[in-house]
Amino acid sequence: MLNLLxxxxxxxAVVALASVVRVFELGADLRGHDPSAVTESDNxxxxxxxxxxxxxxxxxxxxxxxxxxxxxxxxASVHGVKTDFLLNLTWAIILPVFFITHxxxxxxxxxxxxxxxxxxxxxxxxxxxxxxxxxxxTIVLSSLIVYGLSTWQEITGxxxxxxxxxxxxxxxxxxxxxxxxxxxxxxxxxxxxxxGGNTLGVDLTDAASNDDKVVRGEFHLPxxxxxxxxxxxxxxxxSAYMPHFRTQMNCVPGMTTQFHFVPTMTTxxxxxxxxxxxxxxxxxxNKICGAAHNNMQMNIIVESEADFNAWLAGQKTLAEQLSxxxxxxxxxxxxxxxxxxxxxxxxx
Amino acid sequence: xxxxxxxxxxxxxxxxxxxxxxxxxxDHKMISKQFLVTAMIMGVVGMMMxxxxxxxxxxPGQSFAILETFLGKWAPDGVLDPNMYLALVTIHGTIxxxxxxxxxxxxxxxxxxxxxxxxxxxxxxGFLNMLSxxxxxxxxxxxxxxxxxxxxxxxxxxxxxxxxxxxxxxxxGSGLGMTLWLVSMTLFIVSxxxxxxxxxxxxxxxxTKGMSMDRMPLTTWALFITAILGLLSFPVLxxxxxxxxxxxxFGTSFxxxxxxxxxxxLEHTGGSPILFQHLFxxxxxxxxxxxxxxxxxxxxxxxxxxxxxPIFGYKAMVGSMLAIAFLSMIVWGHHxxxxxxxxxxxxxxTFTTLLVAIPSAVKVFNYLTTLWKGNIVYSPAMLFAIGxxxxxxxxxxxxxxxxxxxxxxxxxxxxxxxxxFHIVMGASAIFGMFSGVYHWFPKMYGRMMNKNLGYAHFWxxxxxxxxxxxxxxxxxxxxxxxxYYDNTAFPIFDGLQDINEMISLFAILGACAQAIFFFNFxxxxxxxxxxxxxxxxxxxxEWTTPVNPGHGNWPGAIPTVYRWAYDYSRPDKDVDxxxxxxxxxxxxxxxx
Ligand code: HEM
Ligand SMILES: [Cu+2]
Ligand SMILES: [Cu+2]
Numbered sequence: 003m004l005n006l007l008x009x010x011x012x013x014x015a016v017v018a019l020a021s022v023v024r025v026f027e028l029g030a031d032l033r034g035h036d037p038s039a040v041t042e043s044d045n046x047x048x049x050x051x052x053x054x055x056x057x058x059x060x061x062x063x064x065x066x067x068x069x070x071x072x073x074x075x076x077x078a079s080v081h082g083v084k085t086d087f088l089l090n091l092t093w094a095i096i097l098p099v100f101f102i103t104h105x106x107x108x109x110x111x112x113x114x115x116x117x118x119x120x121x122x123x124x125x126x127x128x129x130x131x132x133x134x135x136x137x138x139x140t141i142v143l144s145s146l147i148v149y150g151l152s153t154w155q156e157i158t159g160x161x162x163x164x165x166x167x168x169x170x171x172x173x174x175x176x177x178x179x180x181x182x183x184x185x186x187x188x189x190x191x192x193x194x195x196x197x198g199g200n201t202l203g204v205d206l207t208d209a210a211s212n213d214d215k216v217v218r219g220e221f222h223l224p225x226x227x228x229x230x231x232x233x234x235x236x237x238x239x240x241s242a243y244m245p246h247f248r249t250q251m252n253c254v255p256g257m258t259t260q261f262h263f264v265p266t267m268t269t270x271x272x273x274x275x276x277x278x279x280x281x282x283x284x285x286x287x288n289k290i291c292g293a294a295h296n297n298m299q300m301n302i303i304v305e306s307e308a309d310f311n312a313w314l315a316g317q318k319t320l321a322e323q324l325s326x327x328x329x330x331x332x333x334x335x336x337x338x339x340x341x342x343x344x345x346x347x348x349x350x
Numbered sequence: 351x352x353x354x355x356x357x358x359x360x361x362x363x364x365x366x367x368x369x370x371x372x373x374x375x376x377d378h379k380m381i382s383k384q385f386l387v388t389a390m391i392m393g394v395v396g397m398m399m400x401x402x403x404x405x406x407x408x409x410p411g412q413s414f415a416i417l418e419t420f421l422g423k424w425a426p427d428g429v430l431d432p433n434m435y436l437a438l439v440t441i442h443g444t445i446x447x448x449x450x451x452x453x454x455x456x457x458x459x460x461x462x463x464x465x466x467x468x469x470x471x472x473x474x475x476g477f478l479n480m481l482s483x484x485x486x487x488x489x490x491x492x493x494x495x496x497x498x499x500x501x502x503x504x505x506x507x508x509x510x511x512x513x514x515x516x517x518x519x520x521x522x523g524s525g526l527g528m529t530l531w532l533v534s535m536t537l538f539i540v541s542x543x544x545x546x547x548x549x550x551x552x553x554x555x556x557x558t559k560g561m562s563m564d565r566m567p568l569t570t571w572a573l574f575i576t577a578i579l580g581l582l583s584f585p586v587l588x589x590x591x592x593x594x595x596x597x598x599x600f601g602t603s604f605x606x607x608x609x610x611x612x613x614x615x616l617e618h619t620g621g622s623p624i625l626f627q628h629l630f631x632x633x634x635x636x637x638x639x640x641x642x643x644x645x646x647x648x649x650x651x652x653x654x655x656x657x658x659x660p661i662f663g664y665k666a667m668v669g670s671m672l673a674i675a676f677l678s679m680i681v682w683g684h685h686x687x688x689x690x691x692x693x694x695x696x697x698x699x700t701f702t703t704l705l706v707a708i709p710s711a712v713k714v715f716n717y718l719t720t721l722w723k724g725n726i727v728y729s730p731a732m733l734f735a736i737g738x739x740x741x742x743x744x745x746x747x748x749x750x751x752x753x754x755x756x757x758x759x760x761x762x763x764x765x766x767x768x769x770x771f772h773i774v775m776g777a778s779a780i781f782g783m784f785s786g787v788y789h790w791f792p793k794m795y796g797r798m799m800n801k802n803l804g805y806a807h808f809w810x811x812x813x814x815x816x817x818x819x820x821x822x823x824x825x826x827x828x829x830x831x832x833x834y835y836d837n838t839a840f841p842i843f844d845g846l847q848d849i850n851e852m853i854s855l856f857a858i859l860g861a862c863a864q865a866i867f868f869f870n871f872x873x874x875x876x877x878x879x880x881x882x883x884x885x886x887x888x889x890x891x892e893w894t895t896p897v898n899p900g901h902g903n904w905p906g907a908i909p910t911v912y913r914w915a916y917d918y919s920r921p922d923k924d925v926d927x928x929x930x931x932x933x934x935x936x937x938x939x940x941x942x
Contacts, residue, residue, distance in 0.1 A: 119924060132666050136711075139708050280841065293436070
């Protein structure tokens with residue numbers, strides 16, 4: 003019933019609109035105007051609205067620019083501070099371009115609206131002008147490219163020695179972290195070894211696996227120490243996104259990806275910084291992965307090295323967690339899989 | 351659609367009846383209208399979908415009767431189902447990018463304008479042209495049909511990355527829904543290849559006497575370059591899709607490896623999901639320009655005509671389009687900076703990506719210079735053209751941020767991206783399309799659209815467009831990922847909910863504004879004031895045909911061309927425009 007009413011109202015509105023339009027057009031006809039011709043007064047009105055709307059738009063952008071830094075969280079990693087600087091530098095270049103071009107667009111649009119006593123200036127070509135606006139953007143962009151690429155190189159450069167290795171393992175719809183333990187070597191793993199509690203498919207027969215520690219729900223990082231993440235996925239592509247650390251890397255089934263960074267602020271410091279006593283660093287999934295993509299998260303706690311060591315020491319090793327007796331043999335075809343998945347392709 | 355009286359028919363055409371005239375027409379002008387109307391219907395569907403999922407994003411978990419009315423079991427108690435949310439986003443993106451802005455934009459204007467602007471009686475092959483439309487229609491119908499599949503339509507995003515799109519265990523939409531998506535896309539690619547070949551051949555071979563390449567209107571240039579770009583890149587998407595079909599149905603492992611899902615290890619080994627992304631984006635990025643270039647071509651024509659001034663830097667405009675088209679084929683990797691790609695390769699893609707900004711900047715400055723000291727007539731088409739210049743600037747500039755690999759790490763796949771591409775590609779291309787419809791409506795239907803409704807349509811549309819998409823940049827900077835059903839699982843995003851609400855309100859306003867356009871369009875077809883032969887005082891050849899050109903376009907001989915299309919307000923002449931078919935006077939020299 004309600005739907006029928008809505009349909010009726012819509013039909014009535016359309017009919018009413020049609021009649022109004024008709025009346026206006028007939029009126030114009032009677033007065034001898036062509037109702038579709040764009041008149042001087044249209045030009046004046048539209049160019050005036052252009053100025054008004056243009057100013058509103060620029061004010062709107064201006065307002066959001068100032069509001070912008072508030073939404074971008076404080077960078078809590080060494081490289082994040084650098085990319086934020088690069089971001090600000092880029093804003094500093096593109097915002098003036100934005101405002102200048104828009105002001106010109108609006109100013110020309112207003113100044114030169116059509117008047118029948120004027121004629122346009124026939125100006126079809128100017129090599130000099132065109133050269134200027136090819137060369138100037140080229141220079142500006144080149145410097146941005148050079149600066150951007152040097153930052154990119156620092157971020158993606160070789161991992162420093164003595165970096166702690168952590169595996170982040172994704173599946174629909176949760177994360178698991180695995181610490182490499184005292185040997186700082188992650189035991190090899192493969193999807194065919196997934197069984198029961200061994201959800202990461204770690205090869206328990208390998209010596210490197212025994213001291214690995216697997217944690218869920220939240221994981222901890224020591225402040226000021228480089229960490230190297232190795233990313234895996236067992237089903238579809240996920241993406242490990244840690245916005246406060248300016249870090250993101252896809253987790254792709256069948257290959258290992260990696261990213262390293264140095265966190266600079268503890269969770270406690272960040273709680274003070276943000277004024278939010280509940281604040282926690284987050285790991286989110288940022289690649290569409292299914293129905294619960296929007297709730298695939300893990301908390302990250304950054305703390306002093308001492309606190310971190312204490313926390314890690316309190317975690318059980320894999321061998322302890324999976325108290326099942328360790329198998330001693332692996333089938334040949336499994337060994338192959340293991341080899342394939344433990345090397346680190348760069349995945350071109 | 352009245353008044354098709356003075357048809358000039360080729361010998362082999364009999365008397366037109368309803369079927370050959372409206373349905374199996376081989377007349378490029380009718381095919382153009384068929385494309386336009388199909389695209390408009392698809393546009394309404396795509397837009398309704400965006401309103402549906404914006405309801406969920408603005409007011410997460412709230413019940414809306416309208417959702418249940420339209421979506422039935424996918425919105426129990428009026429709350430959108432998460433899988434359906436992803437499906438709506440996916441089909442919305444697919445419909446908008448392919449059906450509306452590729453098929454719709456190129457199909458409508460390439461068909462309408464190429465023969466008319468170059469002085470040809472029709473496309474090189476009317477039959478292929480008809481087939482192109484029928485494949486397009488088939489593809490659209492199948493895409494719509496996939497909405498009614500039991501397990502839901504494709505829901506892996508319009509980029510259909512495997513393994514998600516390959517495994518029905520991963521998401522129900524990857525079952526039959528995904529199969530239909532792939533079938534629809536295959537038909538679509540065939541359609542666009544048939545169309546593209548035809549456009550290219552027509553432009554190369556059927557130009558009238560005097561219509562050298564450097565006298566062609568920029569619209570035709572744009573459509574020409576677009577067709578070449580499509581011809582080079584769409585086949586790659588087709589092969590990507592076929593390999594995906596093999597992986598899905600025949601047990602191959604092009605894209606799949608090491609997968610453990612639903613409690614079981616799959617047999618696929620050795621494939622790489624990343625391979626798909628390379629193939630997809632090899633089309634996917636040029637696709638951005640396949641939708642954008644025709645819009646830029648339309649704007650060039652409209653800006654020049656309505657400013658009563660030659661387009662500034664004609665050669666630079668052509669050159670920059672060629673440069674953009676070329677560069678667009680070597681930047682695809684900027685969509686993959688965080689896939690674990692070799693960092694060196696990432697640097698190369700950053701480099702090529704940022705270079706695209708140079709020809710884009712040239713275009714913007716040339717538009718601005720065309721307006722400078724012009725005599726601007728504010729038709730609705732001109733307003734949309736000015737709107738396009740604004741969106742192209744705004745969206746182009748944020749592209750400089752995204753193209754920088756070091757910055758993309760943090761904002762890749764966030765709402766920053768959604769804001770960016772909707773402005774630079776969605777809004778720009780849609781504005782170009784609206785501009786074209788308002789401008790060439792008299793050529794299509796012999797009547798004028800109502801200008802006041804056009805003005806209202808423009809101002810509400812651009813307001814709501816910036817209202818929707820500009821704030822998304824900041825949601826992205828705050829860290830909100832895209833393709834999220836809601837953000838309620840993350841208290842840190844709570845403070846941004848009112849922005850989401852505002853965006854949704856603007857989205858509803860923008861959708862309502864389109865009703866004005868549809869009303870105007872349909873009303874004007876039947877009741878609009880009759881058009882004069884050359885209502886905008888344009889130089890281009892399409893306006894030398896009768897108001898309602900028949901099949902064959904010119905009743906007599908095809909006009910000969912003596913000059914470029916932009917002789918507006920020449921200082922040595924009193925009139926402010928000189929159509930291309932007007933011979934030069936003895937003392938006149940060709941300037942451009
Ligand atoms: C009616 C106005 C529109 C609104 C309100 C709107 C809004 C949205 C929103 C909110 C998303 C979801 C973002 C996400 O969760 O990832 C989206 C996705 C998308 N939209 Fe639109 N949109 C509109 C028009 C358009 C147009 C004209 C295009 C043409 C380019 C377009 C292309 C896309 C694409 C390609 C996606 C991505 C789909 C995906 O993630 O797979 N949209 N849109
Ligand atoms: Cu995920
Ligand atoms: Cu791209």
